[in-house]
Amino acid sequence: MDLMGMMGKLKETQQKIEDTKNRLDTVMIDEQSNDALLKVTLTANRTIKSITIDDALLEDKDQLEDYLILVLNKAIEKATNVNAAEIDAVTKMDMPMIPGMEDLFK
Incomplete structure (x- = not known):
């Protein structure tokens, strides 16, 4: 096993992950309530x-609070799925996974 080559590959992958995270700051997720009274980005x-x-x-304070919880949770779930898919794509494409290494990419 070429340890130096793997270390170089690991550094390169970590940089790609950072680049991906920076790019994800520009990817906007829009979500709204079914009646469009509340929208979040x-x-x-x-x-x-x-x-x-x-x-x-x-x-109606209670209704507003309920709307915020529902819509924000849906938006966060969508954003999390996009984020995970993008990061997974980078790590799977560039790294042969070694047992225990996947924790480095979280």
Whole structure:
């Protein structure tokens, strides 16, 4: 086994992962409630960029809180799936997995 070659490959893969994470900051995930009264946008790295709340929701604090939880959770789930797929693609493409190494890429 070429240890130096593998270390170089590992460094290269880590750089590609960092590049991918930086790119995912520019990938926007939009989600909204079924009636479109609440809309959120976040990056694929799960940073919230905007929340738009229709005035109708401002009259009912409990309803607004429920909407926020539901819509944010759906958006975070979507962003997490995009993020995981992109990072997995980089690590699987570039690295022959060695038992225990997958923890380095989380």
